[in-house]
Structures are given as C-alpha cells and as structure tokens.
Amino acid sequence: MTVKADRTVLPVIAAKGDYAVVAITKHGTQLAREIASLFHGSDLYYMKKFEQGDENERGITLFEGSVRLLLPELFAKYKGLILIISLGAVVRMIAPILKDKKTDPGVVVVDDKGEHVISVLSGHIGGANELAREVAALIGAYPVVTTASDVQKTIPVDLFGRRFGWVWESDEKLTPVSAAVVNEEKVAVVQESGEKNWWMYDTPMPNTIHLYSSIQEAIDEKPAAALVVSHRQLEASEEVILENGVLFRPKVLVLGIGCNRGTSAEEIERVIMETLDELKVSIKSVKTIATIDLKKDEAGLLEVVKKHQWSFEYYQPGELNQKKISQPSETVYKFTGAYGVSEPAAMLSSGNDQLLLAKKKSGNVTISVGFISHT
Structure with missing residues (x-):
C-alpha cells in the first residue's frame, strides 16, 4: 500500500500489529527493516524512494511526502510508535496531536545509527519506557529514559520476551x-x-x-x-x-520438511498441524521451516511459510549429508544427492541433533521436528 502526499485525502491505515516502526532516511530504513523483522507485532513504514522490491511480500507500507501527515492516523491505530527520526523533529510533529497521557501511544525515537533509543512520550502508562528498553536490547543500543520516578525495574508483562519473538x-x-x-x-x-x-x-x-x-x-x-x-x-x-x-x-521449534514436487500448501499444513498436535506442542512456537535447496522454490512450502510468517532455510545436499540420521535412503540420494532431507535439515537449523520427532512420512510430506535449546 502506498500513502500519497495528499494533505486532504489519506488512506486508512490497516494496523496489523501493536507497534509502528517508521523511517524517513536511507540508513534509518535499513535499521527499521531490521527492527521490524525482529520485533514481533510491528508494522513497518518508510518512504517510497527507499523501496527495495519486497515491500508487498513483507506487508511494508510505503509513503511519499511529509511523514507528519501520517502521524495522526498512526497515533490513533497503534499502541506504540518506534520512530527513526530526530528527536527535535518528532517533538514538533507530535505536539499538535497530543491529547492525554492516558490515551496517547508510547513514542520512542531511535537515532540513525541505532546507538540510542529514547523514550519520548507516555513513558509509564503508554509503556514507552519499557518499549525503549526492549528495542535497545534488540539492537544493542543504549536506552534513554528520563522519567525521574521510573525506578521499579521489573517485568513489563505485555512486552515480555517480545524482542525474542515470544507471543502470548x-x-x-x-x-x-x-x-x-x-x-x-x-x-x-x-x-x-x-x-x-x-x-x-x-x-x-x-x-x-x-x-x-x-x-x-x-x-x-x-x-x-x-x-x-x-x-x-x-x-x-x-x-x-x-x-x-x-x-x-517462545520460538523454539524447527520443522524439517521434505515433499514431492507440486505438493499443495493445504497438505503440507495439514501434516504440520497433525504432527504438532501429536507431539503436544504449540504451532505458535514454530520458528522455521528447513529443507533442501532443491525445494527453495516449492510453491506449497513458500505459501505455508508466508501464511505463518516463519523463516525459511534450505541446505545443500553436502551440508545435509554431514548429519548422521536414523534412516538414510539411497532412493532419496538418487534424486536429491542427500541421504535424507527433513531430519538433517531440522538438525542443522535448530543446532540440535536431538529431535522431538526424527521423521514421519504422511502422503507427499516427510516431516521432522527440531528443538532450539537455549542454555
């Protein structure tokens, strides 16, 4: 979606997440893309002149003209704003639209180099102080919180683990x-x-x-x-x-997937759902689908990945063959150059050779489930 620099007609902002990440410079755009990809529940906005070609696929909103025209709607639609814009400019732009500390969103400002994250507005009630700390922890920046009474230092429940991608x-x-x-x-x-x-x-x-x-x-x-x-x-x-x-x-599950060419997204998703239910684990904890590089353009896999916003990883046959698997297959090797796909892919992606499920074949799909262990 493109927001045009029209002072009288602005499109409705379809907020999907709780937070908006906004950038207006070239370097700021790159930082904003990084933050939005890591900070769960955020929507990304930046100027059309910095378009990179993947905006529609990633659900990124482009705009033209002054960002000031965009802010009133963002204020109304989001719980918090993460603005990669200079502090002075932000203060001037938001001043006319401030209403009440009980209803204004939390606003934080990030400098272009990602060195500081400043809590600007609604520090306590709006959660900007905790948002500043979470974003700073995410990108390795220094949080700047100036509220004199902000000394409690405890767990912000609604932001707990958000920088890791945790969801409730x-x-x-x-x-x-x-x-x-x-x-x-x-x-x-x-x-x-x-x-x-x-x-x-x-x-x-x-x-x-x-x-x-x-x-x-x-x-x-x-x-x-x-x-x-x-x-x-x-x-x-x-x-x-x-x-x-x-x-x-938490995002700790990796799905190693092998499938026949042309397998539908519906079949792949059905096997995933059934398998996770059998293992008694949550689909919300899935982080990645991993497979062989021959499947990097498999339409069904890509559709499932996009639908659930999972990451997608694929490996060369030589990489997969480095892993010792339970049932190496000469048939699979004949067609792919690897003795197995789902099992070693899950091991490589999770960094853990101990799988929750070594391998299960169902119809056109073979699935393994890896576990990311954090020590």
Whole structure:
C-alpha cells in the first residue's frame, strides 16, 4: 500500500500489529527493516524512494511526502510508535496531536545509527519506557529514559520476551497479571524453553518474582500471578496456573520438511498441524521451516511459510549429508544427492541433533521436528 502526499485525502491505515516502526532516511530504513523483522507485532513504514522490491511480500507500507501527515492516523491505530527520526523533529510533529497521557501511544525515537533509543512520550502508562528498553536490547543500543520516578525495574508483562519473538497464547490476563507485578505481589515465572537472558536490568530481580522449575511447583506455592514460558500444550492439571497467568510461546521449534514436487500448501499444513498436535506442542512456537535447496522454490512450502510468517532455510545436499540420521535412503540420494532431507535439515537449523520427532512420512510430506535449546 502506498500513502500519497495528499494533505486532504489519506488512506486508512490497516494496523496489523501493536507497534509502528517508521523511517524517513536511507540508513534509518535499513535499521527499521531490521527492527521490524525482529520485533514481533510491528508494522513497518518508510518512504517510497527507499523501496527495495519486497515491500508487498513483507506487508511494508510505503509513503511519499511529509511523514507528519501520517502521524495522526498512526497515533490513533497503534499502541506504540518506534520512530527513526530526530528527536527535535518528532517533538514538533507530535505536539499538535497530543491529547492525554492516558490515551496517547508510547513514542520512542531511535537515532540513525541505532546507538540510542529514547523514550519520548507516555513513558509509564503508554509503556514507552519499557518499549525503549526492549528495542535497545534488540539492537544493542543504549536506552534513554528520563522519567525521574521510573525506578521499579521489573517485568513489563505485555512486552515480555517480545524482542525474542515470544507471543502470548491469550491476552485475557495481561492486565491483572501486570497489576500483580507492579503492585509487588508474589509472581511466579516458569520457563521450560526459550531464551534465558530476558532480565534486562543491571539490578537483581525483585524478591516478589520467583522462578520455578515446573508448573506444578509454582502451583503449590500459590502465587498471585504467573508467567509461563513453554512450547508445549499444558496438561489439564496445569491449567490452574493460568487462572491469573499468561502463557508465552517462545520460538523454539524447527520443522524439517521434505515433499514431492507440486505438493499443495493445504497438505503440507495439514501434516504440520497433525504432527504438532501429536507431539503436544504449540504451532505458535514454530520458528522455521528447513529443507533442501532443491525445494527453495516449492510453491506449497513458500505459501505455508508466508501464511505463518516463519523463516525459511534450505541446505545443500553436502551440508545435509554431514548429519548422521536414523534412516538414510539411497532412493532419496538418487534424486536429491542427500541421504535424507527433513531430519538433517531440522538438525542443522535448530543446532540440535536431538529431535522431538526424527521423521514421519504422511502422503507427499516427510516431516521432522527440531528443538532450539537455549542454555
């Protein structure tokens, strides 16, 4: 979609995520593309003159003319704005559209080199202070937060793990769980998978936040609220933890896929769904589909990848053959040059030779499931 520099007619912004990333310079555009690709739940906007050809495919919005014309709608549609624009320019542009700290979105500014991320507007209520810290952690920048009373340094529940791509299973309990954290009630954190370096402060974790090795252990301690990080489907007996808890899905699953030429996206997706259900793991924890380079243009695979916004990796036969697999196939080797596809691809992409599923064949599809282990 292209936003034209028309002062009287502007298209409706179809916000898909909670955050808008906006750039107006060449270097800023590259940084914005990096941030948007890594920061889950963000939509990207930059000037048409920096078009790179993949904008439609990636859902990127291009605009012409002054970015000032775009800001009122972005203010209305997004929870937060990440602007790669000079601080002075941002202050001048947003001044006329400010309404109230209870309703204005959080606004952060990033410099062109990605060295500083500044919380500009709605630091507390709008979440800009935490947004600045999360974006800074994502790109290795320094967060600048000037709010004198911003000293609590605790977990921002609605942003928890976002820089790693974590998503929540449901947002139903975000508000009460956030309240428990802010009010310094006893909060349990149970992490079964995903990145371990989520604590972003240089101070110790508050003594009101308790880490547990299992959901049952946390349940037994009767916390006021809970944050659970897991790729698996919870057992019925564990669901009680979510009565005032949020379940986060880290991106830790890799799907190694082999398929016959011309296999439909519908068949591939059906096999994926069935397999994940059999393993009792969440599709929201899938990060990547991996395969052989012969399949890099396989229409069905590409359609599934695009639909779910997964990354797509493929390997040369020689790379796949470096891995020791359970059932090497001379037939597969004859046609592809590799003794297997799904199994070694899942190993290579996940960086882990211990798979959740070594290999399963269903119709035209062969699938293996790898697990990304974070130590």
